[in-house]
Amino acid sequence: MNYKRFLFGILIISISSLLYFDILISDFRITFAIVSMGVFLYLFRKADPIFVGIIIGMTTFAIRMLLYFIEFGKLTGVGYGFIPEIFFYIAYGVFFKYIVYKKKINQLDLIFVVALFSDFFSNVFEITLRIAFFHQEFSKSIFPVLFLVALIRTVILILILKGIKIYKLLLLKEEHELRYQRLIHMTLLLKDEMYWFEKNKIKIEKSMSEAYKLFELLKDSNNRMLADQSLRVASDIHEIKKEYELVLRGFKDITEEKYEIQKMKFSDMIKILQTTMDYSINQKNLDVSINYFSSEDFSTKKHFELMSILRNLISNSLDALPENRKGKIFVKHYKRNEYHHFIVEDTGKGIPGKFINEIFNAGYSTKIDYSTGEINRGLGLSLAKDIIENKFEGNIRVESHVDNGTKFSIVVNKLNLED
Numbered sequence: 001m002n003y004k005r006f007l008f009g010i011l012i013i014s015i016s017s018l019l020y021f022d023i024l025i026s027d028f029r030i031t032f033a034i035v036s037m038g039v040f041l042y043l044f045r046k047a048d049p050i051f052v053g054i055i056i057g058m059t060t061f062a063i064r065m066l067l068y069f070i071e072f073g074k075l076t077g078v079g080y081g082f083i084p085e086i087f088f089y090i091a092y093g094v095f096f097k098y099i100v101y102k103k104k105i106n107q108l109d110l111i112f113v114v115a116l117f118s119d120f121f122s123n124v125f126e127i128t129l130r131i132a133f134f135h136q137e138f139s140k141s142i143f144p145v146l147f148l149v150a151l152i153r154t155v156i157l158i159l160i161l162k163g164i165k166i167y168k169l170l171l172l173k174e175e176h177e178l179r180y181q182r183l184i185h186m187t188l189l190l191k192d193e194m195y196w197f198e199k200n201k202i203k204i205e206k207s208m209s210e211a212y213k214l215f216e217l218l219k220d221s222n223n224r225m226l227a228d229q230s231l232r233v234a235s236d237i238h239e240i241k242k243e244y245e246l247v248l249r250g251f252k253d254i255t256e257e258k259y260e261i262q263k264m265k266f267s268d269m270i271k272i273l274q275t276t277m278d279y280s281i282n283q284k285n286l287d288v289s290i291n292y293f294s295s296e297d298f299s300t301k302k303h304f305e306l307m308s309i310l311r312n313l314i315s316n317s318l319d320a321l322p323e324n325r326k327g328k329i330f331v332k333h334y335k336r337n338e339y340h341h342f343i344v345e346d347t348g349k350g351i352p353g354k355f356i357n358e359i360f361n362a363g364y365s366t367k368i369d370y371s372t373g374e375i376n377r378g379l380g381l382s383l384a385k386d387i388i389e390n391k392f393e394g395n396i397r398v399e400s401h402v403d404n405g406t407k408f409s410i411v412v413n414k415l416n417l418e419d
Contacts, residue, residue: 012036061086266306395411
């Protein structure tokens with residue numbers, strides 16, 4: 001049991017007992033604590049309702065006595081008029097335990113009936129005690145009033161519970177959206193890797209073929225040792241190819257069958273990018289703002305490819321931050337005539353002119369983590385350029401100045417991008 005939550009709930013219920021009004025019988029008070037108690041018992045199912053009723057009854061009694069002492073400066077003369085109220089809360093707890101808890105009722109319409117019944121008959125029980133032990137007089141007209149009070153308090157209780165349910169549904173919806181966005185992000189990462197797997201598979205097949213051709217050339221020669229070695233190389237590459245295809249097939253199962261999305265709006269892509277890149281920024285503890293702008297929306301079936309391009313360019317900008325790890329990144333899109341223009345611009349360290357012609361080469365990287373010795377693979381920009389030129393038949397160019405940031409500009413014909 002979470003004792004902090006339990007004690008906090010008891011405190012709230014006890015404080016709400018200060019909201020009351022007297023009715024017909026001396027010391028008989030209608031309090032709103034029972035509404036708080038109903039909410040608490042509905043939400044905090046691990047607590048024993050009878051035990052809660054005893055605690056609330058005792059704390060309410062103590063509060064009544066304290067207020068009486070503060071007002072009159074003494075406790076003599078107060079009598080035992082507040083004691084029956086203790087049994088009101090206990091009776092309410094008994095009803096809740098043996099009807100709601102035992103039968104595991106969760107539907108609000110049934111809770112309404114039970115709470116109304118519990119409220120009314122707990123008040124009747126308290127009045128019975130007052131008449132039997134304190135000889136207080138009462139009028140039969142009090143029962144309709146008690147029923148009306150029970151009805152009002154129960155309606156308030158149900159409205160609060162319904163509000164809590166709606167709030168939980170909103171939180172759940174938000175959580176599902178975040179999970180969906182992270183799922184898309186993970187799929188993008190797999191798509192990036194799968195792209196290189198597909199490309200390298202061709203190189204593996206070519207290397208295996210070349211090794212076997214070398215064996216064919218050497219097997220009739222006098223250099224049998226080299227021939228056997230080339231055959232072993234061909235066999236090893238063949239085994240690597242089989243394992244490679246298994247991994248690639250697994251990637252395809254995940255990215256194409258389970259999570260396949262036919263097409264996506266660019267505005268939705270920006271939302272996902274914003275969420276995933278903000279997550280990356282927080283993970284790296286960077287002080288960076290990314291500003292997104294798009295002149296008009298469009299839909300595309302090549303959303304994974306476009307997302308990969310933008311994500312890699314933004315990641316490159318994050319890696320190019322100055323030493324203080326602060327900066328700004330601008331992601332812009334506009335359409336002019338038949339062409340889509342995408343710009344990713346940053347305020348980072350910039351790229352020296354002698355490296356500009358090399359940044360798109362696969363494996364080229366100047367980024368190293370000196371604390372771990374880990375070197376960036378240098379595939380992001382190469383991947384982006386390859387997709388732009390071969391998938392979209394577009395072009396990418398870069399402008400950069402040392403200490404003044406870098407700007408990547410992409411141009412793609414709408415026929416190669418839009419549905």
